Amino acid sequence: MNYFQTLKYKIKKKKATICIIGLGYVGSAILKKLQKENFQTIGIDTDKKKLRNKNRHKKTILTSNYKYIKSADVIIVTLPTPLTSNMSPDLSYIKDCLKRMKKHIKKGQLLSLESTTYPGTTDDIIGNYLRKKKFVISKNYFLVYSPERISPELKVRDRKIKYNLTNTPKICAGYSNRCSILGKELYKKITKKVVIASSLKIAETSKMIENVFRSVNIALVNELKMFLHKMDIDINEALDLAGTKPFGFTKFTPGPGYGGHCIPLDPFYLYWLAKKNNFNLNFIKNSAMVNRKITTWITDKILKFIKNNKINLVNKKILILGVAYKKNIDDIRESPALKIAENFYKAGYDFDYSDPYISKIRFKNTIKKSKKINANLLKRSKIVLIATDHDKFNYDLISKKAKFIFDSRNVIKNRSKNYFKV
Numbered sequence: 001m002n003y004f005q006t007l008k009y010k011i012k013k014k015k016a017t018i019c020i021i022g023l024g025y026v027g028s029a030i031l032k033k034l035q036k037e038n039f040q041t042i043g044i045d046t047d048k049k050k051l052r053n054k055n056r057h058k059k060t061i062l063t064s065n066y067k068y069i070k071s072a073d074v075i076i077v078t079l080p081t082p083l084t085s086n087m088s089p090d091l092s093y094i095k096d097c098l099k100r101m102k103k104h105i106k107k108g109q110l111l112s113l114e115s116t117t118y119p120g121t122t123d124d125i126i127g128n129y130l131r132k133k134k135f136v137i138s139k140n141y142f143l144v145y146s147p148e149r150i151s152p153e154l155k156v157r158d159r160k161i162k163y164n165l166t167n168t169p170k171i172c173a174g175y176s177n178r179c180s181i182l183g184k185e186l187y188k189k190i191t192k193k194v195v196i197a198s199s200l201k202i203a204e205t206s207k208m209i210e211n212v213f214r215s216v217n218i219a220l221v222n223e224l225k226m227f228l229h230k231m232d233i234d235i236n237e238a239l240d241l242a243g244t245k246p247f248g249f250t251k252f253t254p255g256p257g258y259g260g261h262c263i264p265l266d267p268f269y270l271y272w273l274a275k276k277n278n279f280n281l282n283f284i285k286n287s288a289m290v291n292r293k294i295t296t297w298i299t300d301k302i303l304k305f306i307k308n309n310k311i312n313l314v315n316k317k318i319l320i321l322g323v324a325y326k327k328n329i330d331d332i333r334e335s336p337a338l339k340i341a342e343n344f345y346k347a348g349y350d351f352d353y354s355d356p357y358i359s360k361i362r363f364k365n366t367i368k369k370s371k372k373i374n375a376n377l378l379k380r381s382k383i384v385l386i387a388t389d390h391d392k393f394n395y396d397l398i399s400k401k402a403k404f405i406f407d408s409r410n411v412i413k414n415r416s417k418n419y420f421k422v
């Protein structure tokens with residue numbers, strides 16, 4: 001059997017050893033699924049904390065040593081793809097990983113990149129690397145790109161999640177037809193439905209579009225929120241009405257801005273590529289501007305209220321409910337709640353917070369611990385901002401006991417004269 005046939009057979013029969021590089025949100029979820037499928041697995045992470053507890057399994061080697069790549073048939077790369085300080089793609093994690101694997105990769109392996117990135121990356125960075133190392137891609141080495149779509153909600157265990165790794169269709173593109181066949185064989189073991197893209201670039205672009213779509217639509221409703229507030233028109237009711245149209249409309253809900261590891265960052269990968277090619281993707285830039293502006297708009301509304309009503313805050317602190325970037329998750333990356341906290345800090349105010357999923361946060365070199373919500377805390381805080389609408393909050397208690405409520409998520413139904421929608 002040649003390399004292709006051997007690898008196809010091994011994956012199909014679950015005899016392949018699969019190595020995951022980067023055991024973060026994405027990598028650990030994939031590792032878990034492969035462990036469940038009884039594959040021999042290797043988990044590589046440079047952060048020793050990721051090599052403990054939840055990633056452990058009898059058929060898994062957890063290590064930060066890249067030498068184990070030698071024993072892998074399949075390598076799945078799930079490394080971060082952040083932005084540099086000037087908002088251009090930072091592929092340093094991927095490049096660093098390629099450097100570290102240099103001595104250990106071998107003929108007959110399949111490498112899949114899952115990190116979100118701009119069209120062209122897989123071939124430019126990994127394809128070129130393999131060619132330089134004298135591999136003949138699709139003959140003695142195989143390369144695919146398969147963008148990850150899972151949501152960080154997977155980390156929260158006490159809720160049923162509608163879409164997960166298994167029931168979300170997985171896009172996969174091969175460098176060649178043979179690579180696609182191997183990619184499909186692999187991802188069939190992870191998800192129910194694998195959708196094959198005609199090229200690496202198309203698959204990379206599809207992920208970009210998914211994230212740009214969300215960024216632009218979140219910005220649209222947030223901009224409308226600021227305008228309709230001025231016109232004294234309830235945006236949420238208007239959106240609910242528009243949402244009754246069964247076709248041609250997807251409802252997005254306004255909030256305090258956007259957050260997470262993906263939506264605020266990924267569109268700039270495409271923006272950067274467009275700029276490099278003398279094209280201006282205005283929608284991407286404008287949506288980022290609006291999604292940042294809304295956090296300032298909310299802060300300004302609250303600060304103005306404090307000033308106009310001469311509210312005397314205890315220790316100049318407001319209370320922020322929810323610091324995760326969206327409901328029912330434990331992820332604070334790029335969270336708008338923290339940006340609002342930062343705005344308050346700049347204006348000379350401090351804050352306490354409560355979040356059932358985040359026990360502590362680091363803010364300005366201090367550690368803040370989540371407070372338990374009770375009548376006393378709500379009354380004492382005077383100004384309460386609902387930044388994240390976790391289901392675990394007792395909204396009845398909040399609406400009864402808080403002195404002034406600023407609700408950025410339209411979650412309080414029992415509204416008094418001290419309720420303000422922002």
Ligand SMILES: NC(=O)c1ccc[n+]([C@@H]2O[C@H](COP(=O)([O-])OP(=O)(O)OC[C@H]3O[C@@H](n4cnc5c(N)ncnc54)[C@H](O)[C@@H]3O)[C@@H](O)[C@H]2O)c1
Nearest residue numbers: 022023024025026045046047078079080081115116148152
């Ligand atoms: N988090 C999500 O929900 C999500 C969803 C879809 C796509 N993505 C994309 O998937 C990719 C990974 O995202 P994530 O959220 O899992 O990131 P993460 O930051 O949670 O995890 C990355 C892991 O890689 C490790 N790491 C860094 N450098 C390393 C190296 N050289 N070798 C080995 N390990 C190394 C880190 O220690 C970390 O554990 C990104 O491109 C992201 O945009 C993420």
